[in-house]
Amino acid sequence: MKTPKLLPALAALALLLGGNAQAQTKLVTGSQTPMPAAEWIDQDTGHKVVRLTPLDGSNNSFYFHNRPFVSGKGGAARMVFYHSDARGKQLRTLDLKTREVVPLTRYFKQVSGEIVAPKRREVFYQTGDSVYATHVDTRQTRLVFVFPADFRASITTLNADETQLGGAWASDAEKEISRQYPEKKDFFRRIYDSKLPRTLFTVSTQGAGLTKLFTDTAWLNHVQFSPTDPHLLMFCHEGPWELVDRIWTIDTKTKAVQLVHKRTMDREIFGHEWFAPDGKTIWFDHQLPRGATFFVTGTELKTGQEKKYELSRDEWSVHYTIAPDQKTFAGDGGYPSSVAHSPNGQWIYLFRPDGAKFEAEKLVNLAKHNYHLEPNVHYSPDGKWLIFRANFEGESQVYAVEIAKSAS
Numbered sequence: 001m002k003t004p005k006l007l008p009a010l011a012a013l014a015l016l017l018g019g020n021a022q023a024q025t026k027l028v029t030g031s032q033t034p035m036p037a038a039e040w041i042d043q044d045t046g047h048k049v050v051r052l053t054p055l056d057g058s059n060n061s062f063y064f065h066n067r068p069f070v071s072g073k074g075g076a077a078r079m080v081f082y083h084s085d086a087r088g089k090q091l092r093t094l095d096l097k098t099r100e101v102v103p104l105t106r107y108f109k110q111v112s113g114e115i116v117a118p119k120r121r122e123v124f125y126q127t128g129d130s131v132y133a134t135h136v137d138t139r140q141t142r143l144v145f146v147f148p149a150d151f152r153a154s155i156t157t158l159n160a161d162e163t164q165l166g167g168a169w170a171s172d173a174e175k176e177i178s179r180q181y182p183e184k185k186d187f188f189r190r191i192y193d194s195k196l197p198r199t200l201f202t203v204s205t206q207g208a209g210l211t212k213l214f215t216d217t218a219w220l221n222h223v224q225f226s227p228t229d230p231h232l233l234m235f236c237h238e239g240p241w242e243l244v245d246r247i248w249t250i251d252t253k254t255k256a257v258q259l260v261h262k263r264t265m266d267r268e269i270f271g272h273e274w275f276a277p278d279g280k281t282i283w284f285d286h287q288l289p290r291g292a293t294f295f296v297t298g299t300e301l302k303t304g305q306e307k308k309y310e311l312s313r314d315e316w317s318v319h320y321t322i323a324p325d326q327k328t329f330a331g332d333g334g335y336p337s338s339v340a341h342s343p344n345g346q347w348i349y350l351f352r353p354d355g356a357k358f359e360a361e362k363l364v365n366l367a368k369h370n371y372h373l374e375p376n377v378h379y380s381p382d383g384k385w386l387i388f389r390a391n392f393e394g395e396s397q398v399y400a401v402e403i404a405k406s407a408s
Contacts, residue, residue, distance in 0.1 A: 030368025030392030041406045044365040045347075048402040052094060052387070054101065057085030058395040059092075061387055062114055064319035064332070064376040065224055065274035070118045070136050072097055077381045078136060080104065080116050080123055081398055091123060093136060094398075096380070105134050105141070113155040117162045120205070124165060126155055131165065131203065145203045151210065153201060157233070159225040160279075162205060164252070166233055168220050169199040169212075192219055192239035200235060202252060214250055214257065222271075228279030232301075234260075241269035242290050247282060249301070260299050261306070265289055269339075270297065272319050276326060281307075283322060291339055296320050296329060296351070296358070311358045315349055316340035318374050324383050328352050332375035332388060333366055348377060348388055348401055363401045368392040 027040040029049060038051045053059035060082040062068040072078045076097030083092045088107035091114065094100075104123060105111070113126035122133040124144065129152055131144040144165075147153055153169035174196045181187040198220040200213040213233070214220075221238035231252045237244040247260040247270065260282055261270060267289035273282055276298070286297035286308065294316045295308040309329075317331025318338065334345035346366040351358035363386060366375065373396055375388040385400040 028368075029365045030390075034393040042364050042401070045362050046405045047363045048406045049364055050400045050402075051393070051397055052079075052400055053081065053083075053398045055393070055395075055397070057083055059083050059389075059397050060373075061376060061378065061389045061398045064272070064321055064374075064378070066114065066116075067118075068114075068116055068378060069381050070116055070121060070123075079387070079398075080114065080136070082111070082114070091125060091134070104136065104139060105132075113167070115155065115158045115165070117158055117205070120162050124155065124158065124205070131155055133205070144205065144207050145210070147210075151199075151201075153199075155203070156223045157225045158205070159202075159230040159233075159252075160228050161230040163230065164202040164225075165205060166200070166202050166223055166225055166252075168223050168235070169201055171196045171198070174198075189240065192243075200233065200250065202233075211252075213252060213255060218244075222273065224273075224275060226279045227275050227277060232279070234273065234275065234282060236271065236273065241271050242267045246271050247273045247284060247299075249282075260301075261297070274321065276322055277324055278326070283320065285317075285320060287339070291341065294340065308356065309351070309353055309358045310356060311351065311360060313340050314342045314345040315351075315358065315360045316342055316345060317349060318371070319376055320351075321377055321379065323379050324381065329358065330377045330379065330386050332377045333371075335371040338371070346371070348375065348386060350386070350403060363403070364388075364399075366390060366392065 025040045026043045028043045042049050068080045069077045072095050079094045083090055088109050089111045090107045091104040093104050108127045111125050111127050115124040121136050124133050129147040132141055133144050134141040151169055153167055155165045155167040157166045177190050178187050195217045197215055197217055199215040202211045219238035220235050222236040224234045226232035233250050233252055235248055236246045245263055249258045269290045270284045270286040273284040281298040281300050283298040286295040294311050297308045299306050316334050320331045322329050329351040331349040333347045334340050334342045347362045348364040350361045350363055369390045369392045373391050378387045385402055387400045389396050389398050
């Protein structure tokens with residue numbers, strides 16, 4: 001059902017993924033709040049930027065490794081995103097062919113664990129102790145699972161055949177630390193130092209029982225299923241990156257645990273890991289040592305062989321991603337107080353591998369964006385746009401930048 005207040009946004013969305021209209025105005029991105037139009041050419045880069053979401057509250061795209069797309073009618077894609085206003089928080093969909101934005105779920109006070117199941121055509125999410133699934137076409141909603149009182153956990157991932165949800169359980173003592181110290185700078189080291197137990201688990205998407213996979217006093221986090229192997233689950237040892245061997249996998253059938261990358265020097269750091277689309281490689285932000293030399297590194301799971309692409313301090317990004325065809329990478333930039341201390345890093349970047357280095361192209365100037373909100377770039381399904389979130393117009397909105405430079 002089309003919401004009237006969303007209709008003014010639809011004309012702007014016509015530019016996305018094949019629209020014929022050309023952006024005419026060159027503007028400094030974020031130079032006005034709000035921007036005078038929903039589309040413009042970034043004056044500093046020459047690339048077209050389109051605001052995808054209406055200015056009717058706060059709108060957020062998903063975390064960088066959490067794919068938000070499902071196919072739509074005629075082969076086009078829909079993108080699922082979060083909308084928040086005074087009434088609460090809900091999930092909406094944006095149809096990239098018809099340019100229609102519609103509510104998907106009812107309003108909740110809090111929603112988390114958003115996961116798109118493209119084969120099932122459902123979106124899984126969690127509110128409190130309850131996991132739900134809503135069908136993207138019919139909006140029919142079902143209760144999938146309710147966590148028991150002695151195992152209040154959070155879902156974060158879905159396996160390749162869409163039969164199992166996964167995540168990590170945290171103890172009540174850890175949750176109390178998070179409650180008392182809500183800012184990351186305050187809770188991060190406290191949780192790491194506490195060495196409290198965490199447990200990896202799976203739950204059937206059909207609501208069958210809970211399976212506890214693995215428990216450790218390491219801070220198990222960043223849980224992701226392989227996009228191709230339904231039994232391979234990646235997780236990390238969270239904490240100060242220079243103190244942990246961070247990236248691990250577990251086979252959900254055999255319970256075998258495997259370290260993906262072993263630290264090789266003092267203060268080496270690596271993290272914000274994600275699977276390549278074909279599931280063969282795990283990629284990650286890699287610094288040798290911390291804050292000195294910057295790489296995006298991939299470990300091939302079958303052989304253990306690694307490939308590193310070097311990039312500059314300013315090109316370091318909070319998160320990276322890889323294109324559907326795996327030929328290019330993208331990053332959401334950094335900020336002066338980040339680990340890289342990049343003086344001019346606030347850009348959306350496209351990276352083209354060139355030997356052992358990345359050739360970087362700036363796509364959007366994010367100098368007016370507050371990086372307290374991480375942009376979290378996603379390639380569009382056809383690989384022609386980068387989708388990200390930003391707050392340079394005030395509240396968070398979702399944007400797309402065209403990878404091809406505008407002819408205007």
